[in-house]
Amino acid sequence: MTGTLIYACVGAVLFVCGVTGLILLPHLLRKVLAFNIMGSGIFLMLVGLGQHDNISDPIPQAMVLTGIVVAVAATALALAFVRRLFYLTGKAQSVANLKSLDQTEEKLITMERNKEGDASK
Amino acid sequence: MSMKSLLNTLVIIFSATLGATLIWAILELPLSNHIHLSGQVLAQLDTTGVRHPTTAVLLNFRGFDTLLEVMVLLLALLGVLDQTKKCTQKNLSISIRLTQSYFQTLVWSARVLVPVMVLVAGYLLAVGEYQPGGAFQAAAVLAAAGVLLNLSGLFPSWRELSWGFRAGCIFGLLLFLLIAAITLFLSPGVLLQYPITLAGMFILIIEAGLTLSLGLILAGFFLLLSDEVNNKEVDE
Incomplete structure (x- = not known):
């Protein structure tokens, strides 16, 4: 085994850890973290495999650089969604019944409108 | 079981x-x-206007990739903006509760570090031409400075993006599109094909614009979702 392949192997281990976490952990925040670990594993695999004879390949590096920034953006969006869900249901767990979610949202919106109406009076 | x-x-x-x-x-x-793509990149490096292969790949060989990436980031920011607008309660965020002496240390270290971070961002942007660095790294450092300022209570969270910030977020993309249009004009039919003499300057302009915009966008991801640091409880 050449020395550079150790990075790719560690990346594979990270990826698997992420997959396991994504399946097993019920809390959505943990799922987001697990997904990030998965992504990091893939990035490490890409960079590790692109490196041979101690010369790094610039193309996987550019891809990973792009990927890291997009992963940050996707994580922020996921966190915003999780927070919204927590606001609506009081739990940060995935919801099976989406209809009830819409109803809760409508209720909250009407409640807020009523509050605003009271305040303007 | x-x-x-x-x-x-x-x-x-x-x-x-x-x-x-x-x-x-x-x-x-x-x-x-x-497939040894690195050899092809190194062989063509003289025509790219930069001396570092990763920067050359990011902004010259695969420039459109980076262009689309900035659009993806803006889309994600739009999503976050939409979600925060609906959300009146700040449930998941926790405010920092530090004793007075620790808080003073945090504030002072932020005041000392942030100017250094801005300098480092400028340095990273400038050295991207010939060693690891460039717009993304510089933007990440800038965004980190914003986060540090916010956490130490020196800079407020963003409830709503002002027009200045909105313009700043889209500035880099518009600059990129402008240069793409110029290259289309200079060599018809090929997007982002820089003329060899102007390539270095074009890449530096794009990277400078991207640093500012990506810094704002990345900081926005944190500042739009974060809660105000509660200074009153610190003072007690």
């Missing part, structure tokens, strides 16, 4: 198998069959 722990064991066995297969595949990969 209950149903749930059986399921957990199954998932763990599945993951272990997946991991073992992946590592086996990596070790069995025939290295000699690799």
